[in-house]
Amino acid sequence: MRFSQAFIFTLRENPQDAEVVSHKLMARAGMIDKLAAGIYTYLPLGWRTVDKLCRIVREEMDRAGAVELAMPCIQPAELWQESGRWYAYGKELLRLKDRHERDFCFGPTHEEVITDVVRRRVNSYRQLPLNLYQIQTKFRDEIRPRFGLMRGREFLMKDAYSFHSSAESLDEAYRAMEEAYCRIFARCGLSFTAVEADTGNIGGSESHEFMVLAETGEDAVVACTCGYGANREKATSGPPPAAPPWPGALPPRPELAHTPGLTSVAEVAAFLGLHPAHFIKTMVVETEREFAVALVRGDDELNEVKLKNALGAIHLQLASAEKVQRVTNAAVGFAGPVGLGGVRIVADPGVMSLSVAATGANRDDYHLVGVVPGRDFTPHLVADLRLVQAQDPCPRCGKPLELKRGIEVGHIFKLGTKYSEPMGCTYLDDKGQQQPMIMGCYGLGIGRTVAAAVEQNHDEAGICWPLPLAPFAVEVLNVNPDLPGVAAAAERVYQELRSAGVEVLYDDRDERGGVKFKDADLIGFPVRVVVGKKGVERGQVEISLRRDGTRREVSLAEACGVVQELVAQGGA
RNA sequence: CGGGGCGUAGCUCAGCCUGGUAGAGCACACGGUUCGGGACCGUGUGGUCGGAGGUUCAAAUCCUCUCGCCCCGACCA
Numbered sequence: 001m002r003f004s005q006a007f008i009f010t011l012r013e014n015p016q017d018a019e020v021v022s023h024k025l026m027a028r029a030g031m032i033d034k035l036a037a038g039i040y041t042y043l044p045l046g047w048r049t050v051d052k053l054c055r056i057v058r059e060e061m062d063r064a065g066a067v068e069l070a071m072p073c074i075q076p077a078e079l080w081q082e083s084g085r086w087y088a089y090g091k092e093l094l095r096l097k098d099r100h101e102r103d104f105c106f107g108p109t110h111e112e113v114i115t116d117v118v119r120r121r122v123n124s125y126r127q128l129p130l131n132l133y134q135i136q137t138k139f140r141d142e143i144r145p146r147f148g149l150m151r152g153r154e155f156l157m158k159d160a161y162s163f164h165s166s167a168e169s170l171d172e173a174y175r176a177m178e179e180a181y182c183r184i185f186a187r188c189g190l191s192f193t194a195v196e197a198d199t200g201n202i203g204g205s206e207s208h209e210f211m212v213l214a215e216t217g218e219d220a221v222v223a224c225t226c227g228y229g230a231n232r233e234k235a236t237s238g239p240p241p242a243a244p245p246w247p248g249a250l251p252p253r254p255e256l257a258h259t260p261g262l263t264s265v266a267e268v269a270a271f272l273g274l275h276p277a278h279f280i281k282t283m284v285v286e287t288e289r290e291f292a293v294a295l296v297r298g299d300d301e302l303n304e305v306k307l308k309n310a311l312g313a314i315h316l317q318l319a320s321a322e323k324v325q326r327v328t329n330a331a332v333g334f335a336g337p338v339g340l341g342g343v344r345i346v347a348d349p350g351v352m353s354l355s356v357a358a359t360g361a362n363r364d365d366y367h368l369v370g371v372v373p374g375r376d377f378t379p380h381l382v383a384d385l386r387l388v389q390a391q392d393p394c395p396r397c398g399k400p401l402e403l404k405r406g407i408e409v410g411h412i413f414k415l416g417t418k419y420s421e422p423m424g425c426t427y428l429d430d431k432g433q434q435q436p437m438i439m440g441c442y443g444l445g446i447g448r449t450v451a452a453a454v455e456q457n458h459d460e461a462g463i464c465w466p467l468p469l470a471p472f473a474v475e476v477l478n479v480n481p482d483l484p485g486v487a488a489a490a491e492r493v494y495q496e497l498r499s500a501g502v503e504v505l506y507d508d509r510d511e512r513g514g515v516k517f518k519d520a521d522l523i524g525f526p527v528r529v530v531v532g533k534k535g536v537e538r539g540q541v542e543i544s545l546r547r548d549g550t551r552r553e554v555s556l557a558e559a560c561g562v563v564q565e566l567v568a569q570g571g572a
Numbered sequence: 573c574g575g576g577g578c579g580u581a582g583c584u585c586a587g588c589c590u591g592g593u594a595g596a597g598c599a600c601a602c603g604g605u606u607c608g609g610g611a612c613c614g615u616g617u618g619g620u621c622g623g624a625g626g627u628u629c630a631a632a633u634c635c636u637c638u639c640g641c642c643c644c645g646a647c648c649a
Contacts, residue, residue, distance in 0.1 A: 011583065480607075
């Protein structure tokens with residue numbers, strides 16, 4: 001491909017709305033172009049990279065025994081009503097009507113469609129297991145799209161769905177997908193980790209996320225040197241340090257303490273001469289069907305996802321001040337479990353292990369001191385509600401946990417029968433009994449993975465593509481296009497590389513050398529062949545690597561061979 | 573949805589406070605000098621100042637409404 005014909009428009013400056021490096025660099029390199037919030041055009045260079053990733057994904061999916069198909073992006077509401085998600089999904093689901101006023105949605109995911117496809121054809125355990133995948137554009141009307149391709153509304157995703165007649169079979173497919181994902185990300189040159197994850201609204205029993213570690217990641221993950229890793233939403237820890245001994249004598253029953261205007265644990269603790277760990281932090285939350293109260297130790301934070309799961313809720317949020325008032329008869333900051341009725345109370349084990357504690361009195365400007373869990377109140381449920389902190393002991397080995405940030409590039413789930421059951425996707429087992437199929441689903445964000453690759457592979461000058469994702473492996477840079485001898489030499493190298501099957505871009509533009517060098521660095525071709533006047537006079541060209549900047553002079557005749565070798569070595 | 577910010581040339585922005593002929597750099601076109609790391613000089617093209625309404629002799633500038641975009645939060649296979 002010749003640069004002059006390649007539709008490449010680089011930007012000298014960062015677009016005004018770009019926040020993270022991947023967005024800035026991909027926009028400047030002329031790979032993507034924003035059309036609307038969270039909606040992007042892949043320009044030719046960007047599309048080539050996407051295509052590279054897709055090929056890798058297809059190879060690994062095929063290797064793992066999955067079969068490709070393509071489902072519609074527009075889906076009828078009926079299917080979503082069958083699974084129940086038409087009602088469970090919020091505004092994130094883009095709903096539309098056709099000219100007959102029939103309801104449709106733009107698919108944010110395809111469990112319903114694939115389940116329908118399979119249920120109408122497969123009816124025997126002999127036809128299982130199955131694993132089907134597609135690479136397709138999806139749309140989720142995110143509340144807040146941001147960070148370019150990292151959180152778009154319209155985005156490309158590979159999604160695979162497997163169907164089984166036994167948990168063992170599902171497990172096999174799950175492991176195969178896990179391995180395929182590792183191979184995919186490794187082939188892309190990404191440094192990543194797989195962590196345990198919450199299953200969210202998709203549902204299911206087991207779930208792992210593939211995280212590319214990066215400062216700009218939107219997800220918090222905890223990791224231990226022993227190999228334990230989990231999304232912070234899901235992470236557990238060993239027992240945190242016990243609260244310090246209670247100062248003074250244990251009162252026979254809770255006593256009121258006047259704490260005017262003191263609403264935070266830290267303030268009240270300081271005022272009463274107690275440690276924050278002596279407190280029971282009491283939070284009122286609201287789910288789609290009830291109010292509930294969560295209790296964690298004063299020095300801990302609430303993990304809302306854990307609470308949501310403990311309550312069996314789909315949506316959960318902290319109650320507004322007005323609703324807190326209604327539930328506790330007090331302003332925010334004075335809630336406590338003692339004497340609180342009419343709502344379910346869920347306590348973290350850390351709260352129950354306090355021998356004595358202080359907490360809100362459900363009365364403005366008062367706290368209770370000397371509260372004994374189990375004596376003065378009894379929660380309806382005790383469950384892990386604690387948000388894991390850095391330095392907490394690892395739940396497996398006890399060593400201190402690390403807190404990192406990651407970009408979620410893949411997510412795999414064991415769905416079980418969450419879709420097959422309501423949608424009647426069943427098979428006859430070897431005893432002639434009808435059973436719902438056991439399902440798994442496996443997502444991989446294409447655009448997000450590309451963005452993550454840029455986050456991990458760039459420098460001051462631009463992108464440093466890992467060779468497998470580079471839009472072109474090699475650029476031939478003609479420094480003096482006006483000199484016929486140089487042009488002929490560059491043309492020769494270009495043609496030889498092309499004939500050799502190397503993906504090469506020839507910068508034949510009538511531009512100054514500096515402009516071409518800057519563009520080459522920005523776009524980030526792993527290998528560069530510079531053809532210029534001085535070299536050509538000696539029959540030499542310069543070959544350099546983007547990643548480490550190393551250069552070498554080789555003869556014109558050798559150039560193609562050397563480049564092929566470098567490409568074969570991975571361009572690094 | 574709550575809080576904050578921004579919409580002026582293709583791009584990045586100044587001008588707005590304090591109303592009075594719409595600007596710069598880059599890009600683009602032409603001429604010349606340059607030519608291995610985003611060249612220089614000259615000339616030129618290009619703008620319903622996001623939109624609607626209002627105040628005023630006069631609005632990019634002040635007021636109201638509206639749309640879009642960005643950031644923080646809540647939210648999220």
